[in-house]
Structure formats: structure tokens, C-alpha cells
Amino acid sequence: MEPLLKVEELCVRYVSGERSDFRALRNIGFEIYPGEAVGILGESGGGKSTLARAIVGVLPAGACTDCGSIRFQGRELIGLPEGEMRQIRGAKISLIPQDPSAALNPLLRVGTQVSEVVAAHYDWSKQRCREAAKAALREAGLENPLRIYSAFPHQLSGGQLQRVVIAQALACRPALLIADEATASLDTTTQAEILRLLGFLRGTLGLAILFISHDPAVLAEIADRILVFYAGEIVEEGPAPDVLNSALHPYSRALLRCFPIKRRDGDWPVLKAIAGNSPDIHQRMPGCVFEPRCEERIEICASHSPKDAFPCGGRRVRCFRYEQ
Amino acid sequence: MKYLLRRLLHSLAVLFGISLLSFLFAGMAPGTYLDEMQLNPQISPATIAVLRAQYGMDRPLPVRYLRWLNSVAHGDWGYSFAYNLPVAPLIWRRAKNTLWLTLPATLLAWLVAIPLGVFAANQSGRWGDRIAEAGTSTILVVPDLILALALMIAAVHTRTFPAGGMSSVNVQKGRIADIHDLLWHLTLPLITLALGILPVFFRHVRAGMLEALASPSLQAARALGLPPSRILFKHALRLAANPVLSLFGLSMASLLSSSLLIEVVMSWPGLGAMLLEAILARDLYLVIGAVMFSTLLLLAGNLIADLMLYTMDPRIRIGPSQ
Numbered sequence: 311m312e313p314l315l316k317v318e319e320l321c322v323r324y325v326s327g328e329r330s331d332f333r334a335l336r337n338i339g340f341e342i343y344p345g346e347a348v349g350i351l352g353e354s355g356g357g358k359s360t361l362a363r364a365i366v367g368v369l370p371a372g373a374c375t376d377c378g379s380i381r382f383q384g385r386e387l388i389g390l391p392e393g394e395m396r397q398i399r400g401a402k403i404s405l406i407p408q409d410p411s412a413a414l415n416p417l418l419r420v421g422t423q424v425s426e427v428v429a430a431h432y433d434w435s436k437q438r439c440r441e442a443a444k445a446a447l448r449e450a451g452l453e454n455p456l457r458i459y460s461a462f463p464h465q466l467s468g469g470q471l472q473r474v475v476i477a478q479a480l481a482c483r484p485a486l487l488i489a490d491e492a493t494a495s496l497d498t499t500t501q502a503e504i505l506r507l508l509g510f511l512r513g514t515l516g517l518a519i520l521f522i523s524h525d526p527a528v529l530a531e532i533a534d535r536i537l538v539f540y541a542g543e544i545v546e547e548g549p550a551p552d553v554l555n556s557a558l559h560p561y562s563r564a565l566l567r568c569f570p571i572k573r574r575d576g577d578w579p580v581l582k583a584i585a586g587n588s589p590d591i592h593q594r595m596p597g598c599v600f601e602p603r604c605e606e607r608i609e610i611c612a613s614h615s616p617k618d619a620f621p622c623g624g625r626r627v628r629c630f631r632y633e634q
Numbered sequence: 635m636k637y638l639l640r641r642l643l644h645s646l647a648v649l650f651g652i653s654l655l656s657f658l659f660a661g662m663a664p665g666t667y668l669d670e671m672q673l674n675p676q677i678s679p680a681t682i683a684v685l686r687a688q689y690g691m692d693r694p695l696p697v698r699y700l701r702w703l704n705s706v707a708h709g710d711w712g713y714s715f716a717y718n719l720p721v722a723p724l725i726w727r728r729a730k731n732t733l734w735l736t737l738p739a740t741l742l743a744w745l746v747a748i749p750l751g752v753f754a755a756n757q758s759g760r761w762g763d764r765i766a767e768a769g770t771s772t773i774l775v776v777p778d779l780i781l782a783l784a785l786m787i788a789a790v791h792t793r794t795f796p797a798g799g800m801s802s803v804n805v806q807k808g809r810i811a812d813i814h815d816l817l818w819h820l821t822l823p824l825i826t827l828a829l830g831i832l833p834v835f836f837r838h839v840r841a842g843m844l845e846a847l848a849s850p851s852l853q854a855a856r857a858l859g860l861p862p863s864r865i866l867f868k869h870a871l872r873l874a875a876n877p878v879l880s881l882f883g884l885s886m887a888s889l890l891s892s893s894l895l896i897e898v899v900m901s902w903p904g905l906g907a908m909l910l911e912a913i914l915a916r917d918l919y920l921v922i923g924a925v926m927f928s929t930l931l932l933l934a935g936n937l938i939a940d941l942m943l944y945t946m947d948p949r950i951r952i953g954p955s956q
């Protein structure tokens with residue numbers, strides 16, 4: 311089967327700001343198939359949001375895509391003219407931003423902000439856009455779409471705002487939904503509801519989801535496959551249950567120890583924080599990105615960069631311990 | 635509604651505070667107009683004593699303040715010693731001239747600053763932005779006085795506009811002709827004043843737009859594929875209106891001080907020039923009246939800004955409803 315999204319050798323650098331020449335993404339490569347839910351796991355500062363924005367083509371002004379390719383439905387997105395990219399954004403690939411309470415314009419009615427997304431992508435009458443927006447609100451699980459439609463963002467709760475943002479993202483029936491820490495600001499009950507909603511919509515709409523989170527428990531709920539991000543690199547990839555239960559990379563294991571998720575045997579693992587800080591990629595020495603914090607480092611780790619190893623079915627890990 | 639009521643009460647409190655303060659400071663200043671009259675040998679001490687009693691100048695300050703408050707409540711703003719006239723009509727005549735100058739100048743400055751600021755923010759960092767920035771910076775560093783003098787010299791040399799005053803001496807009578815004559819005299823001071831305040835307005839609009847364009851909600855809007863024009867005008871302009879409206883209220887306060895210089899240099903018979911004279915002559919009630927008027931102008935500006943914020947911002951207008 312053709313992948314829906316295929317990212318290869320993607321490098322993104324931040325060229326402006328005080329830390330100029332900051333390599334936020336280094337040789338990222340992965341695929342998403344239609345209808346699949348892929349999770350990205352990693353600490354904050356790892357470059358997860360940068361990746362999300364790079365795919366949608368809304369990197370901030372100081373960022374530049376050095377190399378690599380992003381193919382979506384067989385079409386190269388890097389270098390695509392802004393006008394054509396704009397037709398893909400929100401219509402074929404949608405991004406749910408990190409904080410739903412900041413993602414809506416406080417001065418405009420919620421309904422306006424949903425129907426304008428429809429209007430941006432279809433040559434429909436105002437009335438028809440409005441109807442589509444109401445349908446999208448209903449679909450996102452908002453019980454009283456008419457009331458929500460004419461409400462202002464500050465009148466809604468966090469969970470309702472999250473559903474509105476989901477309605478915006480799904481109103482035009484995209485093939486890929488990127489959710490960047492979409493539930494991080496919600497309480498656990500609401501978070502579970504939203505995850506259930508996304509799972510349901512994925513089933514009914516045949517939607518592929520790229521779900522970004524720092525919380526393994528959230529990914530355990532929704533993801534089929536997990537990519538572990540560290541300092542702008544994918545250090546591990548594999549089916550979600552495998553990665554969550556028997557991580558290969560020392561970073562993945564350390565991260566999973568920080569966030570206890572109930573293991574298959576029913577035991578809670580011991581909590582343990584990772585020593586050291588996420589590295590400043592700018593001042594990076596040669597060698598593995600995780601070497602300074604790694605508890606299992608061997609001699610070669612400090613001087614050489616590990617290559618991807620494929621130890622067993624569907625798994626990938628960037629660590630010398632698994633290289634032949 | 636509660637919000638507006640609160641702002642209104644707040645304004646009243648400020649008005650009281652300012653009147654108290656100006657009375658206090660004017661009362662503490664050494665000498666009064668009547669003291670200077672005493673130096674005039676043609677006026678008998680008896681006359682001055684009568685005047686003193688008549689204006690209550692022999693009473694302690696609190697009594698005078700309460701009397702003044704009472705008379706203001708009855709529409710009487712006191713009496714000018716120097717002009718020998720009631721203060722209110724005196725101030726109003728001059729204030730009208732100042733408003734004729736300052737209101738169109740602010741309007742003009744906003745009309746230029748808003749599109750220019752939106753354009754510059756949209757072009758951020760590119761040539762259009764740099765040119766607008768350089769142009770307004772140049773105006774900003776040139777002192778208003780130099781600007782006024784340069785324009786006057788240009789006017790004199792080209793004989794296009796009068797170099798001062800508010801009306802011609804040998805004006806033909808008739809409504810149309812009068813208005814034409816006023817506009818003709820108004821042009822130069824108006825342009826000078828508008829140019830003087832334009833850079834500040836421009837910077838605020840540009841900064842407000844840049845902040846709005848960088849806000850998470852507009853980043854989200856961009857990621858949803860909304861057309862740039864809609865993001866700029868429907869979203870960013872509204873978000874930027876909030877800080878800009880606050881500036882609008884404040885700008886009403888600085889109108890009088892910024893027009894003072896131009897009124898003096900271009901002999902525009904406005905309130906600023908009269909206030910200056912009144913202070914020098916220790917014309918107590920005229921000074922207080924003029925100060926109160928400019929306070930009123932400031933409060934009116936702020937109230938208008940509040941009213942616009944109220945209509946613009948649903949967070950103020952509606953409040954959370956759960």
C-alpha cells in the first residue's frame with residue numbers, strides 16, 4: 311500500500327534568534343499509512359512541534375528546511391507554492407495546535423471560525439458553509455451545536471474548546487490529522503473523552519492521525535505505532551505495545567520509567583527521572599545524541615553517531631547496542 | 635453595562651481629584667492676580683479689598699474650593715480677572731479653535747497610521763516595512779518646532795498657505811467663504827500636528843498588528859489554510875484594535891499639549907496659548923477652568939475608547955456565561 315505521508319531525511323534549522331543555526335530536526339524519516347494512528351513520544355524541546363509545523367508548511371519565519379522530502383499522497387510538499395500549500399492545509403492535512411484555549415480568536419464567534427475554514431476551501435454559499443460548520447460541531451461531540459455556534463470562545467470550557475478546534479480541523483474531511491499535545495491542557499476525564507472521540511472519528515472517517523505527546527499513557531490509548539523523538543532525531547520506532555512494554559533504546563526506557571503506565575503483567579514500574587537535561591543541540595559534540603545522559607553508554611557512543619538498526623519485525627532503533 | 639458604569643464613576647472620581655489638586659497647587663502658588671493689581675497706583679486698596687471679598691480670596695482654601703464646586707454645579711466656572719469675563723464662555727471660545735485643529739489632525743493621523751501600520755506589519759522586515767519605518771522615524775526625530783517652521787517657510791515662499799492665524803483680515807462675508815477661509819488657514823497647522831503624532835500612532839498600529847499576527851490563534855488560523863487577506867483584516871486587525879484603542883484614549887490627553895506649541899508658533903488662537911497666558915498672569919479661575927477642560931477631554935477620550943472596546947470585545951461585553 312502507498313503511504314499517505316512519507317517523510318525522508320528531513321532537516322529543519324532555526325536560523326534566527328539568539329541560538330542561531332539550531333538544528334531542530336535531523337534526518338527525520340517515517341511513514342504514515344491511510345487510516346493509521348502514529349504516535350510521537352518525546353520530552354519537550356525535542357522538535358515534535360517543529361515537525362508538525364514543517365509537515366503543514368507553517369514553520370515560523372526563522373526556520374528553514376535544509377534538505378529532505380515530505381511526500382503527501384504522492385505529491386512533494388517541500389517547495390510547493392504557498393497558494394497550493396494553502397489548499398492542502400486544513401483541507402487535506404489538519405493541525406490541532408497545542409493549546410485549544412489560545413487557538414481561537416477571542417473576538418470572533420466560534421461558529422464563524424469553523425465556517426470560515428469551510429469557506430476557505432470550498433466555493434460554497436455562506437449558508438452552506440454555516441450548515442457544514444454546524445455539522446462539524448455536532449460531529450465533534452458538542453451536544454448543542456446551535457448554542458456553541460453563536461458563542462464566543464471565552465464562554466466555553468476547555469473540553470468544549472478542544473472539540474471546537476477538532477471541528478475546525480475535520481470540517482473539510484482531511485486525510486491526515488496532526489494533533490500536537492492536543493490533550494495536554496485538559497483534565498484526565500476530558501482527555502479520555504477527547505481520545506475516545508478521536509478514535510471514533512478515525513474509524514468513521516478513515517482518518518490517519520499523527521498524535522504528538524510527551525505522555526506514554528496517552529499514546530497507549532490511541533497509537534498503532536510509536537516514534538520516539540529525542541533532540542531532533544527519531545531514536546526508536548515500533549508498534550505501540552512493543553515500544554511501550556519493551557522499549558529498546560535507553561532513552562525510551564528511561565522516559566517510560568518517568569511516566570508509569572500499567573504494564574501487561576499488571577505491575578507499576580518504579581518511577582525514575584532521567585538524569586541530566588535535554589541537550590542543547592547547538593553545542594553538540596560528535597557521537598550519539600543521548601550519550602551524555604545514557605546509563606548504558608559504551609566507548610564508541612561518544613565518538614560516533616549510531617545508525618538505524620532493525621533488530622526485529624517492524625522495529626527500528628538508533629543505538630550501538632543493536633548494531634551488528 | 636456594569637463595566638461602562640464603573641468606568642463612568644471612575645471618570646467622575648478623576649474629575650474631582652484633578653479639581654482638588656489644581657485648586658491646591660494654584661492656592662499654594664505665591665501671589666494672585668489681585669496682588670499684582672495692588673502694584674498699580676491707579677487702583678485704590680479699597681477696590682482691591684472689595685474684589686478680594688467678592689471672589690472670596692480672603693477666605694481659606696477649603697472654603698474657596700467648596701464655593702467653587704457649588705458654583706460649578708450651577709454652571710458658573712468662575713471669573714477671569716485678566717479678561718474681566720466669566721471663565722466658561724472664554725474657555726469655550728478658545729477650546730473650539732483647539733478642537734477645530736486637534737480633532738481633524740488626530741483623525742488624519744489615524745487615517746494614515748492604520749493602513750500604513752497594517753501594511754508595514756504585513757511586509758514585516760521587507761522593503762515596504764523598512765521605508766515606512768525609516769520615514770516615520772525621520773519625522774519622529776525632527777522636533778515639532780523645526781517641522782512647523784520648515785512648513786511655514788515653505789508656505790511663505792510658495793505663497794500657497796497663510797503662515798499663521800485663523801482667519802484673513804479682509805474676509806468676504808458669507809458662510810461658504812468663511813469655511814473656505816478657515817480650512818485654508820487650518821491646513822498648515824493641521825498637517826504639522828498630524829505629522830507630529832503620526833509616528834507614535836504608526837508604531838502602535840504596527841506593533842499591535844505584529845503581535846496579533848504572531849499570536850497562537852492566528853498561527854492556528856494559518857495552519858487551517860485561511861486566505862492571508864482574511865487573516866490580516868478579519869482576524870489580526872481586530873486583535874490589534876484592542877491595544878490601539880487604549881492608545882486612542884490616551885492620545886486625546888496629549889492633544890492639548892502637542893497642539894500648544896503649534897498654536898503658539900502658528901498663532902492659532904487656541905486654548906493652549908490662553909492657558910499659558912493665564913498661568914503667567916496668575917488668573918486663578920481661568921487656569922483651573924482650562925485644566926478642568928483638558929481633563930474632561932482626556933476622560934471623554936478614554937470613555938469613547940472604553941465604549942469602543944466594549945462593543946468590540948465580547949469578553950468585556952458578555953463575560954463568561956456558564
Ligand SMILES: Nc1ncnc2c1ncn2[C@@H]1O[C@H](COP(=O)(O)OP(=O)(O)O)[C@@H](O)[C@H]1O
Nearest residue numbers: 324327334353354355356357358359360370372
Ligand atoms: N521559533 C523558534 N526559533 C528558534 N528556535 C526554536 C523556535 N521554535 C522552537 N525552537 C527550538 O527548537 C527546539 C524544538 O522545539 P519544539 O519543536 O517546540 O519541541 P517540542 O514540541 O518537542 O517541545 C527547541 O529546543 C526550541 O528551543
Ligand SMILES: [Mg+2]
Nearest residue numbers: 358359408491
Ligand atoms: Mg511542542
